[in-house]
Amino acid sequence: MKMRILQQFLNTSLISVFLILSLVAQGGCESRGKTEIIGFPQSFADLADKVKPAVVNIRTTSTVKVPGNPFKHFFGPDQGDQNDPFGDFFKRYFDDVPDKAMKQQSLGSGFIINKDGFIITNNHVVDNADEIKVKLSDGREYKAKVIGRDSKTDLALIKISSTFENLPVLALGDSDKMRVGDWVMAVGNPFGLEQTVTQGIISATGRVIGSGPYDNFLQTDAPINPGNSGGPLVNLKGEVIGINTAIVPGGQGIGFAIPSALAKSVTGQLKDKGKVVRGWIGVTIQTVTPELAQSFGMKETKGALVGDVASGGPAEKGGIKTGDIIVSFDGKNVKTSNDLPLLVSETPVGKTTPVTVIRENKEVKLSIKVEELTEEKIAAQSSAPVQSFGMKVDNITPQWRQQFGTTEKTGVLVVGVEQGSLADEAGIKRGDVIKEVNRKAVKNLADFNAVVAKRSEGQPTLFLLKRGKQTFFVTLESQ
Numbered sequence: 001m002k003m004r005i006l007q008q009f010l011n012t013s014l015i016s017v018f019l020i021l022s023l024v025a026q027g028g029c030e031s032r033g034k035t036e037i038i039g040f041p042q043s044f045a046d047l048a049d050k051v052k053p054a055v056v057n058i059r060t061t062s063t064v065k066v067p068g069n070p071f072k073h074f075f076g077p078d079q080g081d082q083n084d085p086f087g088d089f090f091k092r093y094f095d096d097v098p099d100k101a102m103k104q105q106s107l108g109s110g111f112i113i114n115k116d117g118f119i120i121t122n123n124h125v126v127d128n129a130d131e132i133k134v135k136l137s138d139g140r141e142y143k144a145k146v147i148g149r150d151s152k153t154d155l156a157l158i159k160i161s162s163t164f165e166n167l168p169v170l171a172l173g174d175s176d177k178m179r180v181g182d183w184v185m186a187v188g189n190p191f192g193l194e195q196t197v198t199q200g201i202i203s204a205t206g207r208v209i210g211s212g213p214y215d216n217f218l219q220t221d222a223p224i225n226p227g228n229s230g231g232p233l234v235n236l237k238g239e240v241i242g243i244n245t246a247i248v249p250g251g252q253g254i255g256f257a258i259p260s261a262l263a264k265s266v267t268g269q270l271k272d273k274g275k276v277v278r279g280w281i282g283v284t285i286q287t288v289t290p291e292l293a294q295s296f297g298m299k300e301t302k303g304a305l306v307g308d309v310a311s312g313g314p315a316e317k318g319g320i321k322t323g324d325i326i327v328s329f330d331g332k333n334v335k336t337s338n339d340l341p342l343l344v345s346e347t348p349v350g351k352t353t354p355v356t357v358i359r360e361n362k363e364v365k366l367s368i369k370v371e372e373l374t375e376e377k378i379a380a381q382s383s384a385p386v387q388s389f390g391m392k393v394d395n396i397t398p399q400w401r402q403q404f405g406t407t408e409k410t411g412v413l414v415v416g417v418e419q420g421s422l423a424d425e426a427g428i429k430r431g432d433v434i435k436e437v438n439r440k441a442v443k444n445l446a447d448f449n450a451v452v453a454k455r456s457e458g459q460p461t462l463f464l465l466k467r468g469k470q471t472f473f474v475t476l477e478s479q
Helices: 001-036 045-055 089-092 260-273 291-294 314-318 339-345 375-380 398-404 445-453
Strands: 055-065 098-111 118-122 132-137 140-148 155-160 182-189 196-207 217-220 233-236 240-247 255-259 281-289 304-309 327-330 352-359 362-369 386-388 392-397 412-417 433-437 461-467 470-476
Touching: 045 055, 045 182, 045 196, 045 233, 055 118, 098 182, 118 240, 118 255, 118 260, 140 260, 155 260, 182 240, 217 240, 240 260, 240 339, 255 260, 291 398, 291 445, 304 314, 304 398, 327 339, 398 412, 412 445, 433 445
Parallel strands: none
Antiparallel strands: 055 098, 055 132, 098 118, 118 155, 132 140, 140 155, 182 196, 182 233, 196 217, 217 255, 233 240, 240 255, 281 304, 304 327, 327 352, 352 362, 386 392, 392 412, 412 433, 433 461, 461 470
């Protein structure tokens, strides 16, 4: 009887243990299932096999000039100075030595985007290249030509000069859907080591690193090194969501990639037109700091503060005024001043775009017809102080007006003077307002740049200055 009871107990215990183990196993499966659902990769091997065939090694050859006179940089061009005891020696034996042309090679990466052989890479990889060679993952090597380059975004589109069959390609994904913490994989040729794969996550989005007016980088901790430039940063689907571009040399795991959304727009124009056409509205902007936000009666530090409006430009025609804070452009929020240049640049030329500004604590709805950005307009307009004649000049913004206590509304303000410079020797001081250059009225920085650019070389430059209640002329000799 006792044996039967013991046997029943053991059977019941075994069944219970079996049920518990089953539940644990099911729980483990459920946990593993949940882990797989959120995208935790067991291995990157399949992804690497999918991506690597379309990644290429780019080798460029360029010509650089080397001075024939190696002492020119040490002693200057006037080695024949009679006060220099070695001057006659250098002039006799080295002055007539011609400069030499030397070949220089560099390496980079890229990836194929269609079966016609178009390849996306960085502009700095192919800039000034006399010859471009592309090596595919299977060892085939071809010459390539530049279809178009864009230095402002550091993107370039090149094409292999041959015909192909079954060429591997990579698709551009949607970088706007990437979130901080998403897995990514980088493929390239760091230090010439072909087909190197590294993995990491998206560390940040919308990074501004000071490389240009259209900064909007993805930051990743996937290891990126010299030679990775132009290579793809892909998501777990094998779609390119970024083009590896820059690193922080002294940092660890701090790399930057151009978002695929921007690359798609730029390379599409490079393929169709060979250049990039960007929108322009003609404003000089600055960041809304907490202090400025308080001065303008704003509760949030948002938007782009208009420091100046180009005369006759789209913004002026549309009613934008100095002191306006642009908070929305074409239906998209302008969170910081860095957002606006990118939004404007991507707006089709000729489009009439709705704009919302804050003016005297009230929202004002306006509309601006976007014009094309040209090099002339870039030269005539600046978003930062300009260095000229040893002085820094800028538009008279509300911030500068408050700092220097000036009541002037037109002209350019001298915000800095270098000691011993032409401006310093002429008596120009910080806080002076330049009203004229060579008898031409100067209303803003654009006018100043335009007049200075047209001045005659070798001739003195005449400035009309306003200092407090005094107005006087100053002449600066040619630089």
